[in-house]
Amino acid sequence: MNTIDLDHRAFTSPGQGYWPEATPEQWNDWQWQMRNSVKTLGHLTGKLQLSQEEHAGVLLANTKLAMGITPYFFNLIDPFDADCAIRRQVIPRIEEMTYEPTDMADPCGEDHDMPVPGLVHRYPDRVLFLVTDRCASYCRYCTRSRVVSGVGEQELELDFDRAIDYLQKHTEVRDVLLSGGDALLLSDARLKSLLSRLRAIEHIEFLRIGSRVPIFLPQRITPELCAMLKEFHPLWMSVHVNHPKELTVEVREALGRLADAGIPLGNQSVLLKGVNDSPAVMKILVQKLLRCRVRPYYLYQCDLIQGSSHLRTPVSKGLEVIESLRGHTSGYAIPQYVIDGPGGGGKIPINPNYVVARTPDSLVLRNYKGDIYEYPELAAASDKPQEPTPVYRHLEFIDPIEEREEITSRSWRAGRRD
Numbered sequence: 353m354n355t356i357d358l359d360h361r362a363f364t365s366p367g368q369g370y371w372p373e374a375t376p377e378q379w380n381d382w383q384w385q386m387r388n389s390v391k392t393l394g395h396l397t398g399k400l401q402l403s404q405e406e407h408a409g410v411l412l413a414n415t416k417l418a419m420g421i422t423p424y425f426f427n428l429i430d431p432f433d434a435d436c437a438i439r440r441q442v443i444p445r446i447e448e449m450t451y452e453p454t455d456m457a458d459p460c461g462e463d464h465d466m467p468v469p470g471l472v473h474r475y476p477d478r479v480l481f482l483v484t485d486r487c488a489s490y491c492r493y494c495t496r497s498r499v500v501s502g503v504g505e506q507e508l509e510l511d512f513d514r515a516i517d518y519l520q521k522h523t524e525v526r527d528v529l530l531s532g533g534d535a536l537l538l539s540d541a542r543l544k545s546l547l548s549r550l551r552a553i554e555h556i557e558f559l560r561i562g563s564r565v566p567i568f569l570p571q572r573i574t575p576e577l578c579a580m581l582k583e584f585h586p587l588w589m590s591v592h593v594n595h596p597k598e599l600t601v602e603v604r605e606a607l608g609r610l611a612d613a614g615i616p617l618g619n620q621s622v623l624l625k626g627v628n629d630s631p632a633v634m635k636i637l638v639q640k641l642l643r644c645r646v647r648p649y650y651l652y653q654c655d656l657i658q659g660s661s662h663l664r665t666p667v668s669k670g671l672e673v674i675e676s677l678r679g680h681t682s683g684y685a686i687p688q689y690v691i692d693g694p695g696g697g698g699k700i701p702i703n704p705n706y707v708v709a710r711t712p713d714s715l716v717l718r719n720y721k722g723d724i725y726e727y728p729e730l731a732a733a734s735d736k737p738q739e740p741t742p743v744y745r746h747l748e749f750i751d752p753i754e755e756r757e758e759i760t761s762r763s764w765r766a767g768r769r770d
Contacts, residue, residue, distance in 0.1 A: 450661070462474075566606045
């Protein structure tokens with residue numbers, strides 16, 4: 353449901369929940385979390401009261417996108433509410449098997465812009481480097497469901513050597529984003545090796561990692577990992593949080609470790625029906641992100657991925673959410689609403705319309721309250737505007753030293769010593 357309990361403003365811990373037998377050492381070991389992921393209907397038995405739609409969806413999940421949920425994240429799910437915002441993101445539903453005519457297997461057109469396996473070069477100066485097909489948990493609206501989790505329509509072909517060779521030859525590339533799957537599931541040693549190879553390319557100035565691991569698996573964000581990442585600055589990270597409940601004590605601490613390592617953090621949310629398509633939910637989310645030292649960066653319209661129509665909202669809903677934030681919370685908290693142009697158009701910014709009218713001489717604008725203001729428009733150079741009157745034309749010049757002495761004298765006479 354898109355209603356929200358105000359308690360979600362607080363940072364809480366889900367605890368060990370259904371895994372009380374795990375030792376603290378096991379529970380805080382990210383590899384233990386991965387080995388004990390919830391993957392089958394049997395794993396759900398006795399833990400969730402499944403709806404008919406969920407039961408059928410779980411049975412069919414491994415024919416399209418695997419189910420996989422870390423024990424830690426699973427404990428955030430309401431076991432009795434099929435409309436739980438966390439549950440809707442990770443528990444398969446039968447609706448995933450219904451394809452709308454506009455649905456696409458590769459809605460962002462990444463395969464089209466992949467010159468070598470795993471490397472997407474769409475924008476002039478930056479590339480997307482897919483380094484694994486595995487995630488800590490699998491989002492049911494995943495843009496790359498065709499290639500992640502091991503059960504999709506395609507296998508993600510990876511060739512790090514060819515990708516590095518391509519980057520060495522293409523000197524226009526200055527920015528590399530590591531994603532997948534999730535790059536933070538690589539071992540420290542393998543990730544360090546890859547980052548080292550990228551940093552050795554002189555024209556690459558900027559490295560980024562896109563990851564949901566700090567949210568699904570905060571145990572992975574160890575001091576050792578953070579110390580290693582710190583060696584490769586400038587390195588930025590985009591995380592993925594959709595609902596305030598995901599920001600727990602554990603996640604706040606993990607994000608804090610990354611921030612303390614000097615890694616700037618941004619968040620990318622996906623607008624999802626029944627999850628965050630509510631001004632109240634989104635306001636709490638973005639404000640809570642800032643408290644975690646994370647800047648809300650993008651709010652994505654849900655891509656036209658096959659079987660995701662039950663999670664998509666109208667674009668008008670996204671505009672409503674953004675407009676509800678503008679003027680009502682800090683500008684730092686307002687993400688850019690974007691649509692990825694279907695088929696490979698790239699990110700297209702979408703904004704509420706604050707320009708009411710445009711004339712040759714002015715713009716008519718409305719603010720967040722709906723009040724109307726007129727702003728004078730500068731004339732184009734070809735219009736040969738009249739020469740503006742210098743502000744000093746009607747002023748009488750005086751000696752600056754005499755002026756300072758006169759001001760000082762007046763101040764002392766008034767008893768002021770500031």
